[in-house]
Amino acid sequence: MSAPDTNVEKEEQKHKPALLGIKGAIAFAAVLLVLFVGWVIVNGQSPETPDTRIDGRTGEEVQTD
Numbered sequence: 001m002s003a004p005d006t007n008v009e010k011e012e013q014k015h016k017p018a019l020l021g022i023k024g025a026i027a028f029a030a031v032l033l034v035l036f037v038g039w040v041i042v043n044g045q046s047p048e049t050p051d052t053r054i055d056g057r058t059g060e061e062v063q064t065d
Contacts, residue, residue, distance in 0.1 A: 012019070052061045 049064055051064060053064055054060070055062050
């Protein structure tokens with residue numbers, strides 16, 4: 001049960017350091033996420049054609065051009 005005479009403004013001032021810390025942690029996590037996605041995009045490699053492939057019908061290796 002909550003108290004019937006809660007002063008929201010007073011409670012917000014009381015918890016200001018904790019709320020600021022939570023907002024800072026969320027901002028830090030967002031920055032890390034953006035940096036990680038950028039790093040993955042920059043360091044990603046395009047697929048290369050292998051020298052040999054497996055023929056699905058026979059299971060034999062086939063040389064590629």
